[in-house]
Amino acid sequence: MCSGNLHAFDLLYNRYSLHIYRVLLKMVRDESIADELLQDVFVKIWDKRSKIDTNMPLGPFLYRVTERLVCDFYRKLSRESRLKKGLVETITLYDRNTEEDLQYKETLGNLNLAIEQLPLQQRLVFKLCKLEGKSYLEVSEELGISISTINGHIVKSTKSIKNFLFGKKQY
16 A cells, blocks of 8 residues: 555555544544545545555554544634634624614714704804814804803703704703
């Protein structure tokens, strides 16, 4: 077999395949996976045939190759599992961010509608103070109205916006 003798390889396969298959089945507990790994064991043996020491017993060597392939199989399975988990987390995060973006845009749209429903002076004061971040004093000087009037507009506009957004009736 070391020289590429197919007849010797067939004999090896016929002698050890059933035993190796049973070992694989105990290790992986799935017939289709055991079938695939059995083929991998003998492909590996064929590929490494020139390195096989014919003075050593073949059974332990075959078992060692089998164990290594099963370890590689589980390592690959673990990597794929982590990859899938990461992918699911990424997709979930993306979906959550998309949903949050949609909610944010909807809320912002509703807020803009609520602001547009305000009387002109309240709307102007609200935009200058709350959206542009100007102080009551700056708005007072800019519009020529008192700080207490500004405060009154802010209180009324805030209440109207809350009522608009949350569906409460004005009293």
